[in-house]
Amino acid sequence: MTFIDAIEADELKNKVTDDLSQLGRLYRSKKNAYQVKSVEHNLVETMLRKGWEEFGKPLKTKTKLRKPKNHSNKFEDDIWCQLYELGFRCLNYSNDFILPFGKSSHEKKQIDVIAVKKDIILLVECKSSEKHAKAPSFKTEFEGLRVRLSGFSKALEQLFGKGKKIKYIFATRNLKLDRTSVDIKRLNKTGSFFYNDNTYEYVKGLIKSYKDAAHYQFLALLFKGQRISKDRIEVPAIEGNMGQKTYYMFSIEPHLLLKMGFILHRTRANEVEMPTYQRLLVPSRLKGITKFIQNGGYFPNSVILNFSTKNHRLQFEPSSRGKSTRSRSGTLKIPNAYAIAYIIDGQHRVYGYAQSDYKKSNTIPVVAFKDLDSTEQLEIFMDINQNQKAVSATLRITLEEDLYWNSNRTDSRMKALRSSIIRELEGAFSGPLYKKISIGEDKATLSAKPFATALIRSGLLPSAKGNNFITGSADSSLYNIHNHDHSSEMIRARDSIVKFLNMCYQYVEDNFSDIFERDRYFIVSNRGTYAFICLIGSLNAFESDNRNVGTKTSPSKRFNAIEKYLNALLVQINSLPEEDEKLILGKLGSGSEVAWLRFFQNLVNQKYSKYEPLELIDWKERQDQQLQDKGRKLGTDIEKYLKKTVINILKQLFGENWDIEIGAIQRECEKRAAEEKEKLYKEGLGRQEIPWTDQFFVTDYKKIIEKYWTRKPDPTPSDFKSFDEIFSIDAGFGFNSKAEKIKWLSVFNSHRNNWAHAGTKEKGLNRDEVSFLQTEPVN
Structure with missing residues (x-):
């Protein structure tokens, strides 16, 4: 007896299509962010009032109109397109696929997307919100889901045949629904899959990187642990032990490994598997590997796997053991299940076979461990990759939390804490930085690196070397270095810093939205990240010095203490003259982050003069043109004196052969003179003679002075003074050795x-440095 009557079954079959040309047209339509239609010219005005807009050239009798899809339809279309891109070629073409799960007329449910591929059927329910919002309760829907799925299974068997694997997918967009929530636990109990924003972005990245091979990882994600078939895969293998771990060496066809393999990509979608560590493939590299294989190439090194035997047991049937070895040969029987084999190293090699003609005829060497936990897999991955292609800075920073949280080294634990703070800032759904920071392989507006650098340099976290904190670095930090329960203190400090920073960023978003939302501007940009967090740390230190905040101050009280300074900064940014804005935004390169920080500090100082940290005083002095002119004149006079005095003494020591005596230096000076002569000529200043004696460096003078330190001519004139008598100066570095007596020359250089870089205001001289120049010999 059939579950659905024949007429209804035919109607349902007609609501899906496997016609490739029709699917192609549907894909193009659904990929478009707009609804598109053509209407008679006389209907255009009416349609425009309903929110439609004209686009393209008018046709002879009709006008083309379009309107943005509403968020619900757009999300359903995006999921449909994603499944099409994953290779599904039997999908619904309308949104009225209403599937029975019981015999009565009301036991039916509309399915947003249905996708069929060989032995797999996916049913997708889509829920979305136009903006980020808290999800409603799905208690009723999920409590009845198991019954509906049982009915769906019978209906689908009638429509598409027996033996299909059916997966119900609950897909959400912009809905805050935690994987640990009661609702999702109910969903998981039915064997269904939760497909949230993170999953969508992850699959989108898979398709971009893995192209037509993305479906292997996608199916492993959906059906993790489920049998592909009841038959085990049997391979000849060698069993061994290494580091108290059992491992197996064998060869296997790539097409089998592709189906049962799984890669722990470091993305939000795999957060339940933490720690995760793998990078997404580089598409160009994957294409090159496939071409290499197609041309007869091969890889002699082994793929490294970890078999998870939680749900399916490996069987090793030994046949023999050599007399001189503890290893033994035999047959390894591997459960043919999705995601049983975690690929630790070699994903490019494995996926290189996905589009190759040799994926069924070649075999690749494998070393497989079993039941390694994620941390052990991570350690193997890092050991292998530290001497190969560099792990990206973002991925390395992200992995530090998992690598070092329980480390015995203090500096490593601080790296882990820093990494954890960044992940919490990025992952807080209601936070201002949600999904704005690149984490692992998830790309976003902001890089993790400026956060990592700023968290240490801001003083919010103490700095450490080995097992010791650097003296003074914890004075205003939010981490209590005297608490020796490291894990609890790290959690407390992380929560405090995350809440504090989120309040600061939230203040900008709520009160200065134009600044916050502007792309690559002063706050939400990589340069702005460093400057803003370091400013927050500097303001926190200022209030700490004034005893208004301490290590245990609550985040809200800490924020209240610095709120007025942030307001001063943001008000002045809002009123910046266009020229000043362009000047600051135009600062690029490694020094730009510090330049932005000083700019921020100076804006606060203009409103609150008592806030004037030492580094800001130093910076302001280096902007003082009068001071720079004075320092430059002093320095120029010293250089003139050095040249005149050094050459004069050399002539007294060696007569007309003085230049030959310093031949190596002379040759370098002549080379510089020739280069300067060529440069001036090419700049259109004509041919100019450049004396080689104008090309001495301060280091050249220092070498000459050191070499002939006490040398005197024979006979020695009564008024002659040697280098040591003229250039021995006590500049506060000691006054015993020759090196100490001429140390001032290195400082002078x-x-x-600093003053030679006249176009860089971050250089220049401060008052102490100008005072130093006043103590030199010419003065």
Whole structure:
């Protein structure tokens, strides 16, 4: 007896299509963000009033109109398109696929997307919100789901035949619904799959990176642990032990490994598997590997796997053991199940076979462990990859939490804490930085690196080297270095810092939305991240010095203490003259982050003069043109004196051969003179003679002075003074050795490099450095 009557079954079959041309047209239509229609010219005005707009060239009798799809239809279309891109070629073509789950007329449910592929059927229920919002309760829907799925299974068997794997997918967009919530636990108990924003973005990334091979990882994600078939895969293997771990060595056809393999990509979609560690494939590299295989190439090194035997047991049937070895050969029987084999190393090699003609005829070498936990897999991955292609800075920062949280080293634990803070900032659904920070392989507006750098340099976290905190670095930090229960203190400090920073960013979003929402502007940008967090840390230190906040101050009280300073910063940013804005935004390169921080600090200082940290005082002095002119004149006079005095003494020591005596230096100076001569000529200034003696570096003078330190001519004139008598200066570095007596020259050279970069205001001289120049020999 059939579950559905024949007429209804035929109607349902007619609401799905496997016609490739029709599917192609549907895909193009659904991929479009707009609804599109053509109407008679006389209907255009009416349609425009209903929210439609004209686009393209008018046709002879009709006008083309379009209107943005509403969020619900757009989401359903996006899911449909994603499944099409994953290779499903039998899908619903309308939104009225109403599937019975019982015999009565009311026991039916509309299915938003149905997709069929060989032995797999996916039923997708889509729920969305136009903006991020808290999800309603799905208690009633999920409590009755098991019964509906049983009925759906019978209906689908009648429509598409027996033996299909059916997966119900509950897909959401912009709905806050935690994987640990009661609703999702109810969903999981039915064997269904929760497909949230993170999953959608992850699958989108899979399709981009893996192209036509993305469906392997996708199916492993959906059917993890479920049997592909009842038959086990049997391979000849060698069993061994290494580091108290059992492993197997064998060869296997790539098409089998593709089906049962799973990659722990470091993405939000795999958060339940934490710690995860793998990068998404590089498409160009994957294409190159496939071409290499097609041309007869091969990889002699082994793919590294970990078999998860939680649900399906491996069987090893030994046949023999050599007398001189603890290893033994035999047959390994592998359960043919989805995602049983975690690929630790070699995903490019495995997926390189996905589009190859040799995926069934070649075999690839494998070393497989069993039941390694995620942390052990991560350690193997890092050990293998530290000497190969560099792990990206973002992925490395993200992995630090899992690698170092329980480390014995203090500096490693601080890295883990920093990593955890960044992940919490990015992952807080109601937070202002939600999904704005790149985490693992998930790309976003902001990089994780400026957050990582700023959290340490801001003073919000203490700095450490080895097992010791650096003196003074914890003075205003939110981490209590005296609490030796490291894990609890790390959690407390993380929560405090995350709440504090979120309040600061939320203040900008709520009160200065134009600043917050502007792309690559002063707050939500990589340069702005460093400057803003370091400013917050600096303001926190200022209030800490004034004893208004301490390590245990609540985030809200800490924020209240610095709120007025943030307001001063943002008000002045809002009223910046266009030229000043362009000047600051135009600062690029490694020094731009610090330049932005000083700019921020200076804006606050203009409103609150008592806030003037030492680094800001130093920066302001280096912007003082009068001071720079004075320092530059002093420095120029010292250089003139050095040149005159050094050459004069050399002439007294060696007469007309003085230049030959310093031949190596002379040759370098002549080379510089020739280069300067060529440069001036090419700049259109004509041919100019450049004396080589104008090309001495301060380091050249220092070498000459050191070499002939106490040398005197023979006979020695009564008024002759040697280098040591003229250039021995006590500049506060000791006054015993020759090195100490001429240390001032190295310091002078460092200062000279600062004033020589006249176009870079971050350089220049401060008051102490100008005072130092006043103590030199010419002065």
